[in-house]
Amino acid sequence: MTEDNIILEIKDLKKHYYKGKLKAVEDVSVNVNKGDVLVIIGPSGSGKSTLLRCMNMLEEPTSGSILFHGRDITKKYTVDENGKKVKLDIDSIREHMGMVFQHFNLFSHKTVLQNMVMAPVKVKGMDPDDAAKKAMDLLKRVGLEDRADNYPIQLSGGQKQRIAIVRALMMEPEVMLFDEPTSALDPEMVGEVLDVMKGLAKEGMTMVVVTHEMGFAREVGNRIVFMSDGSLLEEGSPSEIFNSPKNERLRDFLSKVL
Amino acid sequence: MITVEGFEKTFRYMSMFWQGMGTTVALSLLTVFFGFILALILALMRLSKFKVLKALSSAYVEIFRATPLLVQLFIVYYILFDGIALPGIKLFGFIRFDRFVPGVVALSLNSGAYLCEIIRAGIQSIDIGQTEAARSLGLNRVQTLKLVVLPQAIKNILPAIANEFVTIIKESSICYTIGVQEIMYTVASVKGATFSIGEPLLVATAIYFCLTFPTSKVIQYFERRMSRGDRR
Ligand SMILES: Nc1ncnc2c1ncn2[C@@H]1O[C@H](COP(=O)(O)OP(=O)(O)O)[C@@H](O)[C@H]1O
Ligand SMILES: [Mg+2]
Numbered sequence: 001m002t003e004d005n006i007i008l009e010i011k012d013l014k015k016h017y018y019k020g021k022l023k024a025v026e027d028v029s030v031n032v033n034k035g036d037v038l039v040i041i042g043p044s045g046s047g048k049s050t051l052l053r054c055m056n057m058l059e060e061p062t063s064g065s066i067l068f069h070g071r072d073i074t075k076k077y078t079v080d081e082n083g084k085k086v087k088l089d090i091d092s093i094r095e096h097m098g099m100v101f102q103h104f105n106l107f108s109h110k111t112v113l114q115n116m117v118m119a120p121v122k123v124k125g126m127d128p129d130d131a132a133k134k135a136m137d138l139l140k141r142v143g144l145e146d147r148a149d150n151y152p153i154q155l156s157g158g159q160k161q162r163i164a165i166v167r168a169l170m171m172e173p174e175v176m177l178f179d180e181p182t183s184a185l186d187p188e189m190v191g192e193v194l195d196v197m198k199g200l201a202k203e204g205m206t207m208v209v210v211t212h213e214m215g216f217a218r219e220v221g222n223r224i225v226f227m228s229d230g231s232l233l234e235e236g237s238p239s240e241i242f243n244s245p246k247n248e249r250l251r252d253f254l255s256k257v258l
Numbered sequence: 259m260i261t262v263e264g265f266e267k268t269f270r271y272m273s274m275f276w277q278g279m280g281t282t283v284a285l286s287l288l289t290v291f292f293g294f295i296l297a298l299i300l301a302l303m304r305l306s307k308f309k310v311l312k313a314l315s316s317a318y319v320e321i322f323r324a325t326p327l328l329v330q331l332f333i334v335y336y337i338l339f340d341g342i343a344l345p346g347i348k349l350f351g352f353i354r355f356d357r358f359v360p361g362v363v364a365l366s367l368n369s370g371a372y373l374c375e376i377i378r379a380g381i382q383s384i385d386i387g388q389t390e391a392a393r394s395l396g397l398n399r400v401q402t403l404k405l406v407v408l409p410q411a412i413k414n415i416l417p418a419i420a421n422e423f424v425t426i427i428k429e430s431s432i433c434y435t436i437g438v439q440e441i442m443y444t445v446a447s448v449k450g451a452t453f454s455i456g457e458p459l460l461v462a463t464a465i466y467f468c469l470t471f472p473t474s475k476v477i478q479y480f481e482r483r484m485s486r487g488d489r490r
Binding site: 056058091092094095097098099101103105106107108109118119122123124164167168171177 | 395
């Protein structure tokens with residue numbers, strides 16, 4: 001594996017709350033390689049969301065490092081090749097990482113199309129017409145082109161989440177982070193969202209997915225990590241994790257969810 | 259004693275009441291406008307990550323909310339504007355500039371403190387998920403505030419801002435004490451000319467009511483309509 005194939009390198013990550021009384025993430029090290037579909041599983045409260053949200057610095061880690069293409073994004077300042085101190089521009093890093101939330105978080109005062117074009121136009125300086133065209137193409141891909149002028153409130157949960165995914169794709173991210181994207185959905189809508197995610201994985205998108213959908217994890221994931229009480233207890237391929245789990249707590253967890 | 263005769267005499271000065279009403283409305287509109295801008299700055303200071311700005315904003319709000327408006331008005335008029343010679347011109351022929359401006363300034367400074375709390379609450383009522391989504395797309399803090407948070411917050415607090423306008427219409431009567439020729443000043447003038455106080459006061463009451471009551475009702479109507487729209 002060459003250096004360039006590693007998108008995210010997480011080393012000894014800790015995230016503590018209440019002055020260390022609550023260890024949400026404790027000494028987690030994991031890499032995200034190009035093309036990976038890394039699935040994070042574990043009981044609720046085990047630190048999955050916190051780990052994921054640290055990856056794009058929505059949460060500030062207590063200690064440890066997160067290298068994005070070799071650059072530590074947990075440090076406010078880094079030193080460049082010439083030994084000069086440069087301030088880290090976290091916004092320009094986040095551009096390259098899409099994120100999809102459990103509760104969709106579409107901008108409620110904007111239409112679907114406006115939701116999608118805002119970031120490319122304002123952050124990348126993309127031409128508004130080009131952005132709109134690109135948005136319509138993406139909407140077609142998820143079968144929602146007739147919803148372009150709707151407001152989020154007029155959409156079902158499944159539709160909202162599909163929009164949230166294509167909104168993130170508008171920025172052409174290198175990696176997509178999903179935090180339980182189907183947990184807030186009615187059961188009949190889970191499939192439509194998972195289908196979009198499967199499509200993305202098939203196209204080679206690098207993804208990190210926190211989910212309770214074990215079927216998805218087994219079928220689409222190429223690496224699974226299991227977290228419990230803030231620690232990463234086991235990592236492996238889907239067959240290793242699901243067919244021959246080693247860790248006691250993982251076995252216990254699987255017996256409950258499968 | 260209220261008499262028909264007294265009303266007849268008072269009604270002869272109706273044009274003065276209309277001018278007083280115009281002054282009151284102008285005073286209140288300008289106060290909401292400048293008060294809002296000031297409040298927005300104060301609210302952003304309050305929510306910023308710089309401790310000094312936070313402290314300054316809190317101190318401002320606390321001081322202005324803990325002291326009487328009359329005291330603030332006098333300080334502005336007699337101390338702040340003491341050395342400033344405003345031109346003695348009349349706007350529209352009846353608004354005395356040198357009295358009106360200190361009035362607007364004092365009311366705006368006061369209203370800014372109250373509106374600041376309204377705006378702050380409005381910003382904090384916006385789901386943090388909206389900010390997180392914006393930041394995750396690469397928008398910076400300022401863009402997130404300008405494009406995502408503030409438009410939603412301000413829409414939510416429009417009724418509260420309109421209510422503040424109603425409050426200011428009533429409180430602006432205090433400006434009569436520094437010689438702003440608004441509704442209450444008209445009452446005093448008409449009293450001087452007609453030697454009766456009751457009738458001019460009742461006319462003033464009716465004008466205030468006609469200004470504030472319909473405005474409140476319109477606000478309530480929109481408030482109800484908006485809360486219906488927000489239900490999911
Ligand atoms: N902002 C926060 N403040 C305090 N505690 C938090 C915060 N966010 C998460 N936690 C705590 O950290 C632990 C891990 O949370 P989380 O990462 O959301 O777990 P998961 O996503 O696996 O359900 C939980 O105990 C949770 O209560
Ligand atoms: Mg979670």
